[in-house]
Amino acid sequence: MKDKSFKVGDLVLLIDSRGKKYLVKIKDKKASFHFHRGEVRFADIIGKKEGDVVFTSKGERVFLFLPTLWEYILKMKRGAQVIYPKDIGEILILADVFCGAKVLEAGTGSGALTLGLLRAVGKYGKVVSYEKRKEFFEIAKNNIEKFQKIRKEEWGKLELKNKDLKKGIDEKNFDRAFLDLPDPWNFLEIVKKALKPGGILTCYLPTVLQVFNLVETVEEKYSKDFYLMGIYEILKRDWQKREKSLRPKDRMVAHTGFIILFKKINR
Amino acid sequence: MKDKSFKVGDLVLLIDSRGKKYLVKIKDKKASFHFHRGEVRFADIIGKKEGDVVFTSKGERVFLFLPTLWEYILKMKRGAQVIYPKDIGEILILADVFCGAKVLEAGTGSGALTLGLLRAVGKYGKVVSYEKRKEFFEIAKNNIEKFQKIRKEEWGKLELKNKDLKKGIDEKNFDRAFLDLPDPWNFLEIVKKALKPGGILTCYLPTVLQVFNLVETVEEKYSKDFYLMGIYEILKRDWQKREKSLRPKDRMVAHTGFIILFKKINR
Amino acid sequence: MKDKSFKVGDLVLLIDSRGKKYLVKIKDKKASFHFHRGEVRFADIIGKKEGDVVFTSKGERVFLFLPTLWEYILKMKRGAQVIYPKDIGEILILADVFCGAKVLEAGTGSGALTLGLLRAVGKYGKVVSYEKRKEFFEIAKNNIEKFQKIRKEEWGKLELKNKDLKKGIDEKNFDRAFLDLPDPWNFLEIVKKALKPGGILTCYLPTVLQVFNLVETVEEKYSKDFYLMGIYEILKRDWQKREKSLRPKDRMVAHTGFIILFKKINR
């Protein structure tokens, strides 16, 4: 990770004494970031490094960090609903995304999973991502570029297409495919041709009837092409410690989506 | 991923018609793998590819695959309790492991997380992993080598040390550190020197008193070195579809460990 | 609760040093109960009271108790799948069963919920329960009588009918109705006539398509008769303490059934 000092134009993650996070662009050195705990002068941030502390005009302590991917996803602009970080982590391990893999994604949405994939496939890998809606395509493109500018890593190669996957693709031999679409059953014909034997298809669906329709369609029409590995949902519970009290936080996210995985077979 | 045919000496993942998985080494072509659904002749497997089907002597269908990382972890030899795949996925995203990162781990245990880290940091990254117990060190070494032989990927560089981390390390400037040890509070002094400012420390603990002790120790002695990002637990629920029935499976893993994350600060 | 001593013919709950429970009938005073921790002589139990201790032939400690309702349910003979105690507790509060209520149930199944209802409605209340399958009717009858013999309480009045509820009922003005049937949507016509305005209908269903069909049917055909209060599922997580370790147990029940509640309206 880059080790250099914050300068004008950088995005910095501020964390206040309550743990509240602000993703802020460092503007002119005479300007400031204002929030309810006071004013943070950009002049105080410039020249500081990751992990350093500054103080607001009200004397409140603020930490300076580069955002992690998940902190960035929770702050970035959303066109579509993003896939939550908790699910991205699980998807990457369940779908067995590896360094060097060639991956197909549709739709790009806001680019949250795309960023996770680009990181996981790394420098020798490639992500081809389809998004038919112009607006989301632009948002995703911007979200991805912005984070890749913040975090100089060995990112995978990206081909972002403002195109409907239904119209077909030329490429073949994908190692992995990801469908974050409301009707993945309509894309099985295309994916079955694009995916290598042994390759893995991951679908992400918010409601149970969609899950049923997907699995039913595979059973009825694609039982020689796809093998169901599993249907999963992930719950993440946050805990908090205060003095002698350790306990789960009061409320949690109860649902985001179901993760459904298939292996491509040659039956 | 390699595209070639299975041959003698390879490890192959067999999945039977009930979804039961067997990780089997292909031995002599005259030999067979026997299980309660019949006999699978290695001669039938040799020359086949990922995603292909063979049949047992009882006519049962069996799929041939290369194991995913998580399938391998659930089958590999265990010295210590492994970190479950569901937690590895979350840890990689929460700890923000990226392609090219330099990572410290202790203890190696059976090598499950190590494999996840080696994949995530990729070709330009590096994992330095400490395991003081000779027996576990050997098991982990073997587990890792075996999987890296199965899956030709752009793996990160590994330094596996049969040494107690408590005795200190020479290297510095780690981007990430992972402590899967019963008493991580005794390693904070070492980690604080090894980790870059802005770097992330992840601890994994099975019981709540350990979590309390860790966070209490940081609050009392290391509040100028570490900032608590969060305490998490992950629940994964598997669903099943049978005919018109879609429902969660009857039983699930209720607990593995708590994930506790800190950012290194310069206060 | 009765305070008297255990005697021949009584059912007694034995709990061994590992927490394992045995529901045992006290037979002849010369006989014994044998299990892997040794032999418990009935002569040692006779004359003892709830909460007392006896020792096996191997010197192991065994506690003597009257079973609670939920301990009994987990041990009693099952014809149909029982409604789990965790769900019975929730159903009784969510469905607002009160002392003195008049309650309709179908099907009786093994009688687990019936026992919960009989206790909740108490002496001035009444439970009318339908079970069309002769075999389950007999099992339930026996299960209920056996527990009522063990626990002398102010039980509600029970009318247990070996009859298909679909064939209709004469009675009206039920305060509460419970359908533990695979196709509750086929009983809405009958229940709507049997239930008081403001009364509550509770359905219990294991799969999501059943839940969908039920709510869809009410929305399409019974929107003037039933108001959906909610759809719920209950997860119960057991914890364990050992020395300084406090943590959830490794495994848990991940799913039993969905609880769906409606209020009877006059639209």
Place this chain on the structure above:
Amino acid sequence: MKDKSFKVGDLVLLIDSRGKKYLVKIKDKKASFHFHRGEVRFADIIGKKEGDVVFTSKGERVFLFLPTLWEYILKMKRGAQVIYPKDIGEILILADVFCGAKVLEAGTGSGALTLGLLRAVGKYGKVVSYEKRKEFFEIAKNNIEKFQKIRKEEWGKLELKNKDLKKGIDEKNFDRAFLDLPDPWNFLEIVKKALKPGGILTCYLPTVLQVFNLVETVEEKYSKDFYLMGIYEILKRDWQKREKSLRPKDRMVAHTGFIILFKKINR
């Protein structure tokens, strides 16, 4: 349940078209209840019955109900944090509260569990409840009386005491005891004398260190008096159906308290 018409002075539960609930006292027939969906004239409510519909001045549909116990608890005035209905249901079944039981409670808090107990023990049962804080004692008293006026049931007998349980009690032979106090370990000496052998003590604690301290104290000092039945937490997940979408709601309560149960023994 009473079947009569709503009249001035009654409490009525209004449910609007979005499922939002309002517990409203019917005042003068010339007055109205105002909310953001319009005005409901009390004159329209008076004479109506449970399950009937009225319309607001904006033409919105509103259902009229008597509140269930859990709907009432969520609306009633809170001195202390109430025990959530989901936990009350589980506590009543786990602690095996039965019709006719004699029950001890401390502290009364806002009276939520007290109401659940009074209903469960029914006409021949009795609840003795201690609350040392005058303010909470008054709130609980009022909450209980108000609900008992709404719902004419076969309530158990209540002795509500504005007194610290630590100062001791005269009565003995309780079947069940409930401690919703931050330091239940300080009450074990008193409860052990008050509870019958075979009786059940239930404690309710929000944090894990409290759970640890309680169980540790019993193990060290009261192992001849109390047998640990279990430590539990309950998660309730709400689902929603909209058109063809069936899925869990977005957010849920992640934590309320741990339920710890002991049986009184004579060792």
